[in-house]
Amino acid sequence: xxxxxxTEAEDITIQYAVDAEEAVPLTKxxxxxxxxxxxxxxxxxxxxxxxxxxxxxKPTYGLTESEVSERAQKFGRNELVEKQRNKLLHFLSFFTxxxxxxxxxxxxxxxxxxxxxxxxxxxxxxxxxALIGYVEEARAxxxxxxxxNSLALHSKxxxxxxxxxxxxxxxxxxDIIVLRIGDIVPADARLLGIGGGGEIIESxxxxxxxxxxxxxxxxxxxxxxxxxxxxxxxQGQQQAIVVRTGADTFIGKTANLIxxxxxxxxxxxxxxxxxxxxxxxxxxxxxxxxxxxxVEEKVQTGTVTREQVLSALNQxxxxxxxxxxxxxxxxxxxxxxIGAKQxxxxxVIVKRLTAVEELASVSILCSDKTGTLTKNELTFDEPYLSxxxxxxxxLLYAYLASGIAADDPIEIAVRTAAEEYHPNISNDGSHxxxxxxxxxxxxxxxxxxxxxxxxxxxxxxxxxxVAKGAPQVILKMTGxxxxxxxxxxxxxxxxxxxxxxxxxxxxxxxxxxxxxxxSFIDPPRDDSADTIAExxxxxxxxxxxxxxxxxxxxxxxxxLGMGKNILDADELSDSAKSAKxxxxxxxxxxxxxRVIPEHKYHVVELLQDRGYFVAMTGDxxxxxxxxxKANVGIAVAGATDAARSASDIVLLSSGLSTIIxxxxxxxxIFQRLQSYALYRITSTIHFLIFFFVITLIEDWKxxxxxxxxxxxxxxxxxxxxxxxxxxxxxxxxxxxLRLLIILSCVLALALSAFSFAHxxxxxxxxxxxxxxxxxxxxxxxSSAPHFVIFSTRTNTFWWKSMPSIVFTIIVLGTQVxxxxxxxxxxxxxxxxxxxxxWLLGLAILAISLGxxxxxxxxKVLVIYFxxxxxxxxxxxxxxxxxxxxxxxxxxxxxKFIYKQQQKKLYFGYDRARRRESVGSVASY
Numbered sequence: 001x002x003x004x005x006x007t008e009a010e011d012i013t014i015q016y017a018v019d020a021e022e023a024v025p026l027t028k029x030x031x032x033x034x035x036x037x038x039x040x041x042x043x044x045x046x047x048x049x050x051x052x053x054x055x056x057x058k059p060t061y062g063l064t065e066s067e068v069s070e071r072a073q074k075f076g077r078n079e080l081v082e083k084q085r086n087k088l089l090h091f092l093s094f095f096t097x098x099x100x101x102x103x104x105x106x107x108x109x110x111x112x113x114x115x116x117x118x119x120x121x122x123x124x125x126x127x128x129x130a131l132i133g134y135v136e137e138a139r140a141x142x143x144x145x146x147x148x149n150s151l152a153l154h155s156k157x158x159x160x161x162x163x164x165x166x167x168x169x170x171x172x173x174x175d176i177i178v179l180r181i182g183d184i185v186p187a188d189a190r191l192l193g194i195g196g197g198g199e200i201i202e203s204x205x206x207x208x209x210x211x212x213x214x215x216x217x218x219x220x221x222x223x224x225x226x227x228x229x230x231x232x233x234x235q236g237q238q239q240a241i242v243v244r245t246g247a248d249t250f251i252g253k254t255a256n257l258i259x260x261x262x263x264x265x266x267x268x269x270x271x272x273x274x275x276x277x278x279x280x281x282x283x284x285x286x287x288x289x290x291x292x293x294x295v296e297e298k299v300q301t302g303t304v305t306r307e308q309v310l311s312a313l314n315q316x317x318x319x320x321x322x323x324x325x326x327x328x329x330x331x332x333x334x335x336x337x338i339g340a341k342q343x344x345x346x347x348v349i350v351k352r353l354t355a356v357e358e359l360a361s362v363s364i365l366c367s368d369k370t371g372t373l374t375k376n377e378l379t380f381d382e383p384y385l386s387x388x389x390x391x392x393x394x395l396l397y398a399y400l401a402s403g404i405a406a407d408d409p410i411e412i413a414v415r416t417a418a419e420e421y422h423p424n425i426s427n428d429g430s431h432x433x434x435x436x437x438x439x440x441x442x443x444x445x446x447x448x449x450x451x452x453x454x455x456x457x458x459x460x461x462x463x464x465x466v467a468k469g470a471p472q473v474i475l476k477m478t479g480x481x482x483x484x485x486x487x488x489x490x491x492x493x494x495x496x497x498x499x500x501x502x503x504x505x506x507x508x509x510x511x512x513x514x515x516x517x518x519s520f521i522d523p524p525r526d527d528s529a530d531t532i533a534e535x536x537x538x539x540x541x542x543x544x545x546x547x548x549x550x551x552x553x554x555x556x557x558x559x560l561g562m563g564k565n566i567l568d569a570d571e572l573s574d575s576a577k578s579a580k581x582x583x584x585x586x587x588x589x590x591x592x593x594r595v596i597p598e599h600k601y602h603v604v605e606l607l608q609d610r611g612y613f614v615a616m617t618g619d620x621x622x623x624x625x626x627x628x629k630a631n632v633g634i635a636v637a638g639a640t641d642a643a644r645s646a647s648d649i650v651l652l653s654s655g656l657s658t659i660i661x662x663x664x665x666x667x668x669i670f671q672r673l674q675s676y677a678l679y680r681i682t683s684t685i686h687f688l689i690f691f692f693v694i695t696l697i698e699d700w701k702x703x704x705x706x707x708x709x710x711x712x713x714x715x716x717x718x719x720x721x722x723x724x725x726x727x728x729x730x731x732x733x734x735x736x737l738r739l740l741i742i743l744s745c746v747l748a749l750a751l752s753a754f755s756f757a758h759x760x761x762x763x764x765x766x767x768x769x770x771x772x773x774x775x776x777x778x779x780x781x782s783s784a785p786h787f788v789i790f791s792t793r794t795n796t797f798w799w800k801s802m803p804s805i806v807f808t809i810i811v812l813g814t815q816v817x818x819x820x821x822x823x824x825x826x827x828x829x830x831x832x833x834x835x836x837x838w839l840l841g842l843a844i845l846a847i848s849l850g851x852x853x854x855x856x857x858x859k860v861l862v863i864y865f866x867x868x869x870x871x872x873x874x875x876x877x878x879x880x881x882x883x884x885x886x887x888x889x890x891x892x893x894x895k896f897i898y899k900q901q902q903k904k905l906y907f908g909y910d911r912a913r914r915r916e917s918v919g920s921v922a923s924y
Contacts, residue, residue, distance in 0.1 A: 047243055054174045055190070059239050060198040062158030062176045071172035078171040078187050078245035094130035099275040102283075106317055113314040121712060155186045156196070158239075163196070175242040179205070183233045188249045189240035193223025196237055205236030206408070218409065235408055270735050271332065274677055277741065278684050282320060285692045290316045292696055319691060319707060332673050335722040339669040346661045347652040355648035359632050359662055360670035360733040362615040364607055365535060366600070366626070369546035372617055372636050372656060374522045374556060378409040380417030381496060384487040384517040394516045395422045396433070398501045401453050401468035403443050404431045410499060413520050435459060449473045465504045471517060474500025478514040491519050495552030521555065529560045531656045538663055539731040544591030545600055553593040563590035569599045583610055600626035613732065617656065618643055634659065670733040671726040676718055678740060678792040683785035685748035690755045690781070703832050706778040709821065713782065713814045724793065724807040739866050746862050747855055751785055754851050771825075771834035779822040779836075779844045783815045787852035795863050798856050819845060
């Protein structure tokens with residue numbers, strides 16, 4: 001007969017994991033010392049007196065239908081009602097921003113001047129840009145809603161004397177529910193100390209409330225204690241009476257503090273910065289030209305008619321449309337939308353489209369430990385073995401001394417390891433131990449703190465006894481063992497839970513021998529170490545954040561290849577330290593232990609105040625405030641509704657490995673956005689300088705149809721940048737706005753010089769006709785700046801990062817169209833336009849290509865000069881505080897971040913322009 005015959009163990013509650021002797025000794029008390037922390041440790045256990053009359057429901061009978069209806073009216077449904085956004089207002093929000101406002105003004109002016117072609121172009125650009133943003137965000141919200149619906153809960157509830165299955169949303173205060181192993185607690189409820197059928201239950205049940213506190217191990221709940229909505233029953237069964245529902249639950253109150261992410265983000269600020277810069281110079285120069293036209297008309301004719309004003313206004317509108325970057329929001333939105341779609345294929349859902357760009361700048365990733373870096377389950381670790389026993393022996397004897405029906409985490413870990421690794425133990429669920437027969441079994445009890453079994457070996461008929469329990473108890477039975485005692489202390493110091501195993505000798509059933517010590521830990525996920533190494537490779541520092549003790553955090557950190565400089569939460573709340581000292585500790589630590597939600601939020605805030613872009617991962621309600629505060633909040637797989645609501649990105653697959661995919665895609669998208677911004681600013685400034693000067697000095701005007709074609713063809717072609725080849729940066733990307741503007745101005749001035757030379761050589765040296773000059777300058781203005789887009793793709797020489805075939809074909813294709821239009825004089829559409837022939841057209845394109853090569857060299861020289869001289873001068877203002885001198889060497893997190901700050905913090909303005917960071921902008 002095998003072990004599976006032991007039915008007397010089925011209803012025994014094993015309590016190894018929760019007894020003080022077997023738990024990791026707390027180096028500090030659980031109460032954190034601050035008033036907030038103490039309140040959090042006893043989260044809302046007290047109920048208001050006015051609820052007591054509603055909590056007198058008879059167990060195993062429940063409420064009547066009339067009582068349910070009355071209470072549903074009074075307390076509402078047991079669900080968290082999300083505030084729905086007005087879809088129309090949300091869509092209209094995509095028409096905001098400096099560039100959009102100017103486009104709307106231009107739209108009105110084109111309608112006034114009856115320029116319906118330009119009206120249609122501008123209107124189409126506005127609608128396309130708004131639709132892209134709206135559709136992408138709606139798609140993300142739809143994915144989140146589907147995920148939420150898949151988690152819909154049902155509960156066992158007593159109603160009218162019958163135990164029925166109802167939707168959790170229909171529960172009301174006073175309902176009697178039955179909580180069983182594996183159930184998710186549907187509402188805040190008070191344990192009644194009786195089983196599902198009314199039998200008395202004296203033992204505690206174990207609850208996984210890591211979604212609230214972040215602690216990896218279950219906690220005991222006794223009759224009379226409150227269990228909280230969203231927690232999971234890990235062991236035991238009890239009836240409970242519902243005391244709070246919906247928004248009144250602990251999780252509901254926390255979720256209500258977290259609004260849907262509405263911050264515009266760093267990207268919108270960058271777009272506004274670039275847009276404002278271009279709009280100011282565009283409007284200023286165009287307005288000067290407009291006044292010049294009217295004054296000139298007044299001087300020549302002595303009067304200015306309404307028709308002349310409208311004509312001048314129409315020309316200025318066309319010039320403004322051609323100059324301002326009307327396609328800037330659209331191109332960037334399309335680029336990010338394509339990135340979001342790529343991430344969705346990798347099980348990464350982007351809720352806020354601009355988070356794709358912001359993820360590229362993240363330099364610190366604060367990761368929740370339990371369930372994210374670790375598996376959130378106790379697992380058999382390397383044991384201590386007493387000679388002459390081996391690993392098979394300790395697994396066998398521990399299994400024989402285990403209750404097959406017990407659902408304690410340590411019991412599950414023992415059974416799982418034995419069934420997986422021991423050849424004589426079946427893994428088919430039958431619990432058979434081949435070659436051994438258990439004749440009697442004494443289950444664990446809190447007094448003896450051990451379980452014991454009498455065993456007979458089938459082949460030899462040898463009888464012996466095995467025992468498993470608290471290490472101190474087992475050593476007392478077997479006699480003091482100095483090495484074993486030291487190992488117990490070593491396990492505790494490393495945050496490992498331990499369990500002693502012993503057996504009697506073959507000749508004396510009362511002579512106990514120590515077999516060894518089992519050790520257990522919540523192990524890292526299989527991919528966590530590789531993911532962290534990959535993060536470091538791409539310049540992303542990972543900091544662990546956990547509600548567990550520091551010794552546990554250090555052990556996990558060591559196994560993950562992280563530094564072991566773990567900061568205790570007490571030090572975050574130490575009033576004796578200045579804010580700078582606390583932020584120094586945060587920067588140079590590798591993780592944080594014993595934290596509560598306020599601490600997580602505070603850590604993110606401190607790191608942001610020092611100029612870092614911070615991403616935060618989490619899955620529970622306790623993570624939601626920090627997710628909301630972070631530059632990029634990432635809800636991991638299985639996250640609560642509150643965490644998903646507060647996040648910008650949701651991972652659908654477990655672990656952190658998909659974050660690396662997200663970072664890579666984000667950096668690719670960032671490079672594309674940056675290269676387009678440089679190209680667009682350069683071409684806009686060049687356009688304005690040339691037309692401003694040439695109009696005032698020479699009174700020369702380009703036919704409006706050519707201005708429209710320049711804007712339409714060139715901006716449309718740049719949409720293809722969303723699929724261009726990009727090399728992924730190994731360091732976080734930042735918007736170097738000062739360099740971006742200065743480099744754009746230098747390149748624009750160089751292009752303007754070429755354009756003036758082009759104009760005067762063809763007009764005054766080659767003596768082309770005015771109509772031919774229009775076509776010549778159109779082809780030059782269209783091609784010369786447009787070819788520069790091949791240079792702006794990279795900070796080095798263009799050939800070191802070759803563009804994609806599709807990108808090259810589309811960009812060159814637009815210039816082929818411009819060539820044909822110039823060669824054939826725009827097919828006779830305007831008497832001021834003449835054909836120039838293929839020979840001259842190809843020569844102009846060749847000159848534009850030569851200009852591009854010279855511009856590329858100039859770009860490299862400017863960037864080199866900036867990084868060598870200007871960057872170093874700026875960097876001294878932003879050096880990080882030095883690591884506090886200690887006897888321990890600085891961790892690799894400290895060394896890495898220091899290097900990153902030296903590289904990146906001279907960008908000044910762009911580091912400051914992060915989401916919800918008024919203080920940083922002010923300091924800049």
